[in-house]
Amino acid sequence: MEISARHERFELARPFVISRGSRTHQDVVVATVKLGDRSAKAECTPYARYGESIESVIKQIEGFSDVLAQQPDLSAKSVQQELVPQLPAGAARNAIDCALWRLNAGTNFPAPLFDIKQQITTAMTVSIDTPSTMAQQASDLCDLGAKLLKVKLDDKLIIERVAAVRSAAPECEIILDANEAWEHEPLTELFTSLNEYNIRMIEQPVPAGKDHLLKGIPHPIPLCADESCHTSDDLAKLVGCYEMVNIKLDKTGGLTEAIKLAQQARTQGLEVMVGCMVGTSLAMEAALPVASQAALVDLDGPVLLKHDRDNGLVYQDGLILT
Incomplete structure (x- = not known):
């Protein structure tokens, strides 16, 4: 299994203002999980309020990739159940966990794994x-x-x-x-x-x-x-x-x-x-x-x-x- 991460930026429709400040664009990190001929992506948003940055989240995801390299025989489900919970809660773990949910679901997510309101x-x-x-x-x-x-x-x-x-x-x-x-x-x-x-x-x-x-x-x-x-x-x-x-x-x-x-x-x-x-x-x-x-x-x-x-x-x- 391989996991990689990249930075993407999206312009906002209008400046977004909350009590902590304003911004005109949104930066996100996309994680890609590959296992054999299958792959899945998930997105997270690093949040400075919680001590996160684009760089720190990408570093966390890449560090997890190094951990996986030492565990070549684990299935995607085992990785999700045994290794992912060892990561700290936050954006990086979100991207990894959700990418694994998608990988395990196959072509459709979140259906048919979950009952989603129309x-x-x-x-x-x-x-x-x-x-x-x-x-x-x-x-x-x-x-x-x-x-x-x-x-x-x-x-x-x-x-x-x-x-x-x-x-x-x-x-x-x-x-x-x-x-x-x-x-x-x-x-x-x-x-x-x-x-x-x-x-x-x-x-x-x-x-x-x-x-x-x-x-x-x-x-x-x-x-x-x-x-x-x-x-x-x-x-x-x-x-x-x-x-x-x-x-x-x-x-x-x-x-x-x-x-x-x-x-x-x-x-x-x-x-x-x-x-x-x-x-x-x-x-x-x-x-x-x-x-x-x-x-x-x-x-x-x-x-x-x-x-x-x-x-x-x-x-x-x-x-x-x-």
Whole structure:
């Protein structure tokens, strides 16, 4: 078995702005696994917030290739079950794990291995801007049939931005994503004020590692852990702070751990959301097995790109059509 990695860059349809900054393009890493005359590819998005870079992820994948060279007799399934879990959770392991899922599935993935819904409602993202511009983004997305909006926020003009989006999208379900930016906000008052706008969920209001700030804080709107939840090992510390977890394959280190995390989260009474880093349909497709069973889905990465891959997923009227 051979594994290789390469860097690819995709231009965004418009600048993408969250609380940590903005960008105009997305860099991804594509891993290719070859076994005999068969091969399969998978994509990951290195994330600087988690100490990753294109270079470090490629180095990890190439290092795993060196490990494989010393294990010539292992099957693809054995590699996935015995060697991949030894890698740290993150983008590199995600690309390797998902490429092996595809290799083991043969020509079709994720079917027939998983029962995939034919239509999956996905959030469409409103990035940070002035309230009026965010309202226009929301209106444009509604015109395209969006049913669920994910509104990015920082610690400025929170209510004004949410009010503007809600006014522009009165019929849409709305979730808010603070990306850890509300540590110094008066949370009780803020949560109460936001409840007026019929918000489905608020994602990661405080920094990872400071989740205890949420304990005992009244919140009529459910809270979702994102940066604070990578793998199933993180669940214990989230109890009493959140009602939902956002599962991303680039955090879990692949589909294998994502499935485990979803199952264990539900046993602890937590709802499951499936999210993504910005990427192409190659990455989104790998998350569909978990997304098909999730309460909320945010897999609009390809919609944010100027051009997706050829033969990518079909996005229509706020839905992923599989």
